Amino acid sequence: MNNVVILGIKLDSANRGVNALGIGAISALNENFNYSNYNIVYISKNKMFKKQKITVNNNEINVNSYGFNPVDFIYSLLDLLLVNFMGSQPKSELSRLLLNSQVIFDVNEGDSFSDIYGYKRIIRHSLDSYAAILSKNKLVFLPQTIGPFNTKIGRFLAKKILKNLSSIYVRDNRGIKYLEKWGIPYKLGIDMATFMFPEKTEFEVDKNTVGLNISGLLYYLDIQNYGNLKYTEFQYYKEFSLKLIDRLLSNGYNVLLIPHTYSVEFPIKEDDLRAIKDIVAEIQHENLRYVSKDYNAQQLKYIISKTEFFMGARMHSCIAGLSTSVPTVGLAYSYKFKGTFDMFDQGNSVVDIRELTQDNISEAINDIMAHIQKKNDTREKLKKFNEDKGLKIEL
Template structure:
């Protein structure tokens, strides 16, 4: 019999960042493994001392493993890594050694050097600590790359080669994984899956028909310092003007109201969607503002998913805001600023609903968004058909992750989401 994961370390999905997309990954995994017999989970976060946490009545403990320059702090990841290299004790290292496996999701899309060397190091340190502790490393469904530099490609290749299991969350990332590994690619452990958030519990949604508002996620990452975002991601379209002009077309040409759904909240700091949503509303002429509402009370991933499920059509640049729509059958398009979106949408046959801000002008993005909105009934029917397959893949991958430490000797009993 396979050994079931009953004591795990979860890295790359800290629930204390204010980013509900990242929290959604933690909640999706813990709720799935809880149904499959998980007994103890330790989540690496950014807090202080060890403490208890709770998501949707799921109990876990947290351990801080923080980046930054305060090397003297015992939970600074650079100090912990140094202690490991010199054979010195650490509570985090002890927790890793006593776990059945380290499960790492890299925030879904951060196992890349696209966000700079400091972020890459922050993402890779827990993986390297697991490998060097001799503890099985399971890379949960995520994006791999892009890797621009020889050093980061080498480190990523080392990690992927040493991993016990590594799931790509879409076909594009799976191909990247194959290319990066070359002859070391092993289809038994390098697998294609779907994003964890497809299994996120949904609270409060009933997805009733077409009197529902248009949903928009305003990304604080792209809104607050538009010039920096344009330079960092190579945007061709003006993100702010794309959203404003599209919203005006909805307000002027239809009777639809607009619901703004922030997905990164105040603790998200300079990337806060709530602040960006308020600024967006003020950028709309005053005569239309009473038709724009901001969802300020849904303060957890499952509540946000329920809110998004109660829109007639949805758009946003935040990946997990749009996955919340995809996974509840809401017609949705993604305003992409990287490669990650198209592959995830393709897992539901919706790759044509990704509009790349790097390749299209502002006018082209606005036209594409409005065309997508107008064909929402057709898209909804297509999505209803393709979504069932994505959810079947999600269930199978969670079964396989749960029983991950030995090769199967008999067919596993399927546990449904």
């Protein structure tokens, strides 16, 4: 049997960061184990199934993607309890998938094994993790952010699940305190999106181009569904973005605006491309371009890799730059940026945009311009780091 199930990822989300995690996870697993049958399982409103293909180092890999609604997961939990305690045959499709898997891997969307996004998110990810535990197969948490857990129910669910894992990999140091407090062994590993190969596309990036990812989430302050984000922390992000672009253009750079969470056909609320179009309409400069087509995560990584310097407010847009040795500054909206940049030995290349005020916008931009001046040295450091990167996964 050579089946594996991967939880907490998708390959066709408007959020290219989630897709990058999925493609990177499969790429790393293929490098380590060369499994023959990959099954992605995620929670969706409606039950669905689709066959998908991804390209890993010029080789096509077939992936089965299963969407189950929350009721399916609850039914599977009950079904697996009966299998364990009554010896009955599994009745649900989800139960059979989990039981027939050699190993189950969970990515938890990179940072969703936490209660900072509210109860719904931690309960949702606990459902699939606990179903995996009941299957009695090995459950491995691939590199991700663990915590924080600020509520009693969050800590209870986390401790219950983490103590039943076969292996756990963390991508930053923030959650280690929980693991050490609860006596849970762990290993450090870099973000899974690092292992996603770029896919060449026809988009031409001009010389002397600085790439900039704009977050529609922060630009439009559409943060009511993100429990840890506060309006007051990002009210100057739009002004900062406009002034940063103006400064770059004034210094003779070509500026390429790159969306990373967007849909060309059906723009979403926090759509990066919608925000970018608003910016381009306002600034109107011949050296200001933007990515407008519906590129996938691998193609966007290729485009980012061709820039001289990159800045991003979406973390996985930054990982696309860092992992292809592009000098990159993270425009951080949460603590997870620092931990991820530390993994690349670039912890000093993070600007915390939560601390922006009208008085310090110029200072933040000056800091970024100083990083641009050092881009050649930074590129060489990243090249050396990326030559040695790899992830040996132990089950």
